[in-house]
Amino acid sequence: MMMVPPRTHVSYELKDDVAVIRLNDPTSKVNTLSVQMQAELTEVMGEVWSNGAVKSAVFISTKPGCFIAGADINMIQACKSSEEVTSLSREGQKMFEKIEKSPIPIVAAINGSCLGGGLEFAIACQYRVATKSRKTILGTPEVMLGLLPGAGGTQRLPKMVGLPGAFDMMLTGRNIRADKAKKMGLVHQLVDPLGPGLKPAEERTIEYLEEVAVGVAKGIANKKVSLTKEKGFMQKLQDTVMGLGPVRKQIYKTVSDKVQKQTKGLYPAPVKIIESIQAGVEQGGEAGYVAEATNFGKLAMTSESRALIGLYQGQVICKKNHYGTPEKEVKKLAILGAGLMGAGIAQVSVDKGLTTILKDTAVDGISRGEQQVYKGLNDKVKKKALTSFARDTILSNLSAQLDYSSFKSADMVIEAVFEDINIKHKVLKEVEAVIPPHCIFASNTSALPIKDIAAASKRPEKVIGMHYFSPVDKMQLLEIITTDKTSKDTTASAVSVGLKQGKIIIVVGDGPGFYTTRCLAPMLAEAVRVLQEGVGPKRLDALTTSFGFPVGAATLADEVGIDVAAHVAEDLGKAFGSRFGGGNVDVLKTMVEKGFKGRKSGKGCYIYGKGKKDKSVNPDAEEILKKYKLAAHPAISTDSDIQYRLVSRFVNEAVLCLQENILRNPVEGDIGAVFGLGFPPCLGGPFRFVDSFGAERLVGIMKRFEDIYGNQFTPCQLLLDHAKNPSKKFHK
């Protein structure tokens, strides 16, 4: 006889006539619908269904903070063909169909993340109870991985939350909190999270959730709880309207147009999601399920999906501290300079419980900075993501001041003062005179080499770079720069603070422009040249966004600040020589002289009105460009050529950073480029782009440009190596 291995992921017990089925993957922090989980689930359900004494069932996870976080991505990645993925999807669909058609009612008791396949599982059950915990989130994030909900989600969700709600959920992939889910009709009943009682809070909350779910299951089984919900007037009205064919047709069209506009046709998943939903609604269940499975298979094999999955996995890696636990936890943070950057750093620190000092040299400065922090928090209050009371207690962590008092108890100082080496040296010396020996000095410079700043330090092992991106509360990336002298503990501490602030972190070596600024500079230099050659800011923006950049190059320059761009171009130009040439730096300098510093001054390449989207091309900037006009070379000035001129310089510089050990690995390179600079996510970052586009093809294109412009387009050695040997890939 064959030995049946004991079940490790799924267990169940009978509570009266209710089968309570508990999920817990002992090998992971989260539950996923792995092969093992699915096999055990099928086995357990078989036993439950064949037991005549069982009148109802409850699914619950015993893992804190997680119901089921989704399907196992590895399962999909292991597939070699779209057919294989399609059959995976068919199996999932069948399993959930059985749940949906279960002879006994099944209640899903949800605490923690219920995402992707987990949500598809839950919505196949007859009833859903969820805790109101902040950790309880429901959603279909597949689209962010370039996929679609492939286990019945595209078919069941429209019926459950209506067509508009279903589109919104599946096309944005956003997380939905429990109370919102209840309003949408995604869950039937909510359970409050409990405080501590005779057991730890979360343990008791899960137990309580189970008690309530068991009660509901019994109620459904003996018909005391109804599964059909009385529909409100608005719901009935919406149903009637959605029942009209032409109305639905209009919705499909509107949604498709919107998707086309936002994705510029670069992302196939949203289109396939619309297709699958449409197939189900218009042609009925079976056609819908087939469309879903087929489209799922197709999407899984696209380069876009691989790129997005790569980014997801890279992001997970970059959210860990690879440098160990710091000897002393940073509890008190001091920030020098209450400008946009300084206040932004304060904003993401105070709400994580860090005691934060915001120091500036002028009352106006700290007043503006404090207001920025207040506004950031208060906007959350307005959106009901925070109570006004929580806002106030968070703000109690912030103190704004003009002097160095209480710096003697600071654990870390981050300077965000003007980008001038002399000023940096001055504040470094002032700070070192007052801080305790263990205190770390971090510089939020975007281009000055950290070793130059550290040259003025008595303790260079405590000096590090922490390069934040503006606006700090929105941009997820933090680039940490270590010098040869920076100690490992200092790095560990900086990473730990960054992680606490919710950042995705790359740690790079020191050098002019580090990694991110260094990649961006040649691309911006090329953008200036393109502008000088007569391509207007609007067309330049269109060319870059249609390549997948979320922000066009001209707009990006305005956002970064023309003065900053000029500064960086000049500094890096000195450091790297003619390779960083292209456009004339004087274009930028002249703009700065005229006060066109970008969005912050109201004028740059564009003139900015009061509204966020209100902008028009700045005619005076165009005049300047005319003054510096260059003749375009017809051989390399097609739209596509212009795009590759911009992108290839970016990518080549990124590869060079890896070659020169500024970057430790391609993963951090891709994450830094996408999350810090907006490199097209559908391409997955410069390294994945080289892998999928082909190094040889890229080198070929660059050689054409090199013939005309010279060394700015000379491929670096590492790129050449990859071109020579196609089996060489940055990502396995």
Next chain:
Amino acid sequence: KEKMLVNSLPLLIFSLSSFQTKSKKTLARPNVKNIVLVEGVRTPFLLSGTTYSDLMPHDLARAALQGLLHRTAIPKDVVDYIIYGTVIQEVKTSNVAREAALGAGFSDKIPSHTVTMACISSNQAMTSAVGLIAAGQCDAVVAGGVEFMSDVPIRHSRKMRKTMLSLNKAKTLGQRLSLLGSIRLAHLSPELPAVAEFSTSETMGHSADRLAAAFGVSRVEQDEFALRSHSLAKKAQDAGLLQDVISFKVPGRDIVSQDNGIRPSSMEQMAKLKPAFIKPHGTVTAANSSFLTDGASAVLIMSEEKALAMGYKPKAYLRDFVYVSQDPKDQLLLGPTYGTPKVLERAGLTMSDIDVFEFHEAFAGQIMANLKAMDSDWFAQTYMGRKSKVGTPPMDKFNLWGGSLSLGHPFGATGCRLVTTVAHRLQKEGGQYGLVAACAAGGQVSDTHSPQMVFQQS
């Protein structure tokens, strides 16, 4: 982790001079004045919206003060100070202590002030009085509490208030008309007193239901406790034990002389009620919660020296008190658990020394949760930094004359009722030490407080 600490728990130790039956130690301390409870009274506690509905808060407080004057026959100018506790303030009489004192005929030379500390407001009034006497400032202080839920201040919306205030400053007709013209329908929606904890936006009932669930208190346990409270209150009322209740002639109405919320029901009847806060699976119902109540109370507190000199026979000594506070979200109503061991340790007593327990019953579920917490080693070790559990009060000494669930709970007035009841029970039952505990659980107020008191007969 953000842990807000806003909970408190005072404990008073009373000892009664007339009973010396037990040979327990006195809690008198060297160089600390003996402070005594001379008398305590209260108006009948009525369901809000009944006989008191046309009064104002200071009317009730006045009635309690007059009752106290009548009982003690204390000359109106002997009292040095008057302190009242209240929760929902009537804006016209924000210092309700002063308005009530003047109206009750006390000398206008007696300073008075009003305190607020959610459901332990009158405990705060009493402990403030103790403080004034201990500090040598006063010899005789009247403390009390009042709550009037039949009428609460309902305000115009903030928008409307802003417009009205601007209207005051408008100089020309044009300005006035333009301000009037700016009033929209949204301006007219009124603002009710917050029914939720300011810091967490959670209502007290909701919090109590979660607390009951956290400690696994069943619906049946809660209903049983509520039924016990009503049955014991009825027995005490019928037996004439509630001597602190004074008769009150309500203007335009009849004389009111007893509480009207005592309604012993049956488990079957109570089981029919739907949950009031957490639906559909909650366990806190109207029947196992305290109800909205109108009422006032007053006590006379003196230095022992002065009381004896004036020929009073004090009811008890007030020795000591402790205030504690906890996280307002998850431990809002757990004050008694935290406070009881602290106060006992301060007094050098143990649970078994206490003859009479009076705990404020905000919700049956909250009382049961506290009893379970006090009986748990895990809770004591994990949250209280103690080696072992606090221990639970024996039920045959616990709230034997009913409690807030049955007698009613006028937020600001309950503290004095608890203290007076302990004194009376000690006399009646012949005990020596009594303990009072309460958590601040006003349906409409903030904070997490717990007052407790121990009584000693010496």
